[in-house]
Amino acid sequence: MELRINQYLVTNIEIPLSKVIGLTAKWEVNEHGCLRLKGEIPYEAALKSPNQLFLKSPIELKMNWQGEEKVLFNGLVKNYEITFEGRSAQICVEGITATWKLDIERKKRSFQDTEMTYADISKEIAVKQGANLIITCGNSMKILKPLIQYMETDWEFVKRIASHLGKSVISDLLTGKPAFWLGMRQGIEIPIFFKNSYEMMIELESSQQSYIVKSKEVYQIGDKTVFQGKTLVIYKRIIEFDRGEMLFTYTLSEESAIRQNVIYNEDLTGRELYGIVEQVVGENVAVQLEIDGDEKNGAYLYPWRPETGNMMYAMPEKGSPVLLTMPSYDEREAVVKVCLHRDGAESNYGKHYQNRIMQTSDSAKIKLYPCILEMSKKENKLVLEDEAGIYIGSGKKIEIEAKEKVRLKAERIDLKASDEIKGIIG
Structure with a gap:
């Protein structure tokens, strides 16, 4: 459904809008393009619109400017909310680019x-x-x-x-x-569209100098212009339409200054990935990781760095189950440190290699699961669970002793005993 917003703006959207009151659209590097549109919808149509009906439907915003049609946004409806006031209904629509x-x-x-x-x-x-x-x-x-x-x-x-x-x-x-x-979009060369009216911004961490400019001209990320002897590139654009007025806000900087710091995956720190040794060369091993399934992703030779150190160790053999260890958030520092026993590797690791159980001959046990830490010996048990909280249990007495205060804080505390509960002070 095409709806003309004013003499320049047109939106194509499946939601039966009767009027667009205002909108904002943002486009910047490292982010999905987004659109937020506020409008009116006929009362009867609003009543008949289930909450999920228009999700992921297309939404487009176009502008006719100087005899040329320019697409300002083309994406999908990510979310929308309808509000009622008397016999009228308003809708707020969130759009997002298909990179979503x-x-x-x-x-x-x-x-x-x-x-x-x-x-x-x-x-x-x-x-x-x-x-x-x-x-x-x-x-x-x-x-x-x-x-x-x-x-x-x-x-x-x-x-x-x-x-x-x-x-x-x-x-x-x-x-x-x-x-x-x-990388940066290869835009076009554009004339200088600001001279006396602009804001300058300097980021303290990177010392990046940027120019913020308001304009009624339509430009894209990657478009370049020359100002004060510098070639500046647009890397952010905000569109605002309010009370019939349309305004573009651009942020520009030299391309060499639009530099992204290295991003790491913090969740890799300390992570161990299960795999099978495919090849042994010197003190290095190639590993087929379980996360890759049957897909062969190269035969990189990871360093073998056993936990026992280099005083006494044996190289894993081809076919041995091992753990690839990430000592930091940078996976490029990964090493193979643990070679698992063939018989127990599949049961203790395999698809659930993060679920570890260690047990001694006298029934002492430690369970290390992603969401549970459990320590037990015979009738005594301590369980720390993400969802359920902390459980302490014993077939015998439990004593808490401290030189300072002992504090128990919760929405509800239950103390139960079959004979008596005593409190001793001093």
């Missing part, structure tokens, strides 16, 4: 072929997602060491890849399809 489709499912996989470039990995991800990709950096830069996508969406991982090059990713908001740039 790359930001839904979290995945685990490795890229161990060190001959791949950063562009190669981005292409592989885009092809599997059915997304279009324009590459402006990373074509000749090899990854050198394996990269691991761990519980990250494709969008998060591609942003992390780009940050290794000091670059960003840019979502496409013109086609309505999942498409993005790896």
Whole structure:
């Protein structure tokens, strides 16, 4: 359904709007393009609109300017909310670019072929997602060491890849399809559209100097202009429509200053990934990681650094189950430290290799699960569980002794005894 907002603006949306009151749209590097539209909807239509009816439906905003039609936003409806007041209804619609489709499912996989470039990995991800990709950096830069996508969406991982090059990713908001740039979009040369009216901003951490300019002209991220002898690039655009007025706010900087610091996956710190040794060369081993399934992702030789140190150890054999350990948030520092016993590896690790159980001959036991820590010996048990809280149990007496105060704080505390409960002070 096409709705004319004013003499310049038109929106195409399946929601039966009767009027657009206001809107804002934001487009910047490393983020999905987004649109927030507020309008009126016929009362009867609002009553007949189930909450989920228009989710993921297309939404487009176009502008006719100086005889040319320009797309300002083309994406999907991410969310909307209808409010009623008497016999009238208003709706607030949130739109997002189709790159959102790359930001839904979290995945685990490795890229161990060190001959791949950063562009190669981005292409592989885009092809599997059915997304279009324009590459402006990373074509000749090899990854050198394996990269691991761990519980990250494709969008998060591609942003992390780009940050290794000091670059960003840019979502496409013109086609309505999942498409993005790896690196800065190659825009056009535009005339200087500000001279005396602008704000200057300096970031303390990076010392990046940016110019913030308000204009009625339509430009895109990546468009360039020259000001005071500097070539400035647009890297952020905000559109505002209020009370019939349309205004664009642009943020520009020199491209060399629009540098992205390296992004790390903090969840990798201390992580151990289960795998099978495929090859042994000297004191290094190639590992087929479980997260990759049957897909072969190269044969990178990880250093073997056993927990016992280098005084006395044996190299794992081909076919041995091992753990690839991440000592930090940078997976490029990964080493193989643990070789598991073949018989117990599948039961203790396998698909649930994070669920560890250690038991001694005298029935002392420690369970280490992602959400539970349990320590027990015979009738005594201590359980720390994320959802349930803390449980302390014993078949004998439990004593709490302290030199200072003992404090128990909760919404409810129950003390139960079959004979008596005594409190001793002093």
